[in-house]
Amino acid sequence: MNPLAYEQIISLLGLIALWAFWYYLWKPQRVDIFRQRLFSLRSDLFDLAADGVVPFDHPAYAQLRLLINGMIRFAHRVSFATLVIAIVQSKRAPSDPLAAWRRNVEKLPEGARERVLAVHKDVSAAFSKHLIDGSMLLSLFVFLRVLIALFKGISHAVGRKKEPTQLQSHPCPKQDGLGKK
């Protein structure tokens, strides 16, 4: 028995198993979870309209529903590469659907506007999470940004703590004057 050939076969079988796991189990599962989240948000939006908060024929409702439907349909295509293409292409786009939707949202009464915007915010959050979780590059980028922000926060907090001790060692003359009175 050739142990090197055995190791090679086992390693390659492992790689094939990983390939099958990634493409046929992990990716579809992630897409299903993302779609489930979007279905639930679409249902929340429908409930807003059913409760009379937003009319069913209001463009803000119709366009947001269309956006969610599009995301549900193409959830399996969401990736870092598609994001890059979307950003590049959006600069050349002849119209701006997001700006049009925002203009329509502005026409809603305040309470309704806030609730529609909350649904949109949740949709964006779900999309971002799905996108970042699916890309090693984006996950690394986010991790580093969080780390930097944390580091900055800590150094800022340490700096703030030091400030009062400096003041105590050099009291300002006005305070002295008040003390004398």
Add this chain to the structure above:
Amino acid sequence: MKELEYKLQTQKWDTGLRLGQTLIKYAAICICVWRIVPALEVFAGKTTLANFGLSLIADLKANTVFSHLVMGVLGFGGAGYGLRERAQKRKEIKRLGNRVVELEKRLDPNRPSSGLTIDGRSRPEDEP
């Protein structure tokens, strides 16, 4: 005209991306198969499949075989469990989905759909 040009350009990018992703997917498996064949050829004519299995066990230490077995059972068991759950979920979507659509259409007859299949899968024409 500008709109048409934009759509055409987007479709070109999209087709290129789909092609690239499909190439990566199948190239990876092709490389694995391409590398596994010479490794298997080492045993060609020298051993049978039964001998191969036996010598594997003989060559390996008992604890290694045991750990491989445990990992295999856990891996395949987990994957099987997940697939079974997913099949069950699709059944439920099929059963309940139509009812939700019907109820929602009563309130909003112009209700647009996401266009997924009845059991919640992507449309075949949308697949890369």
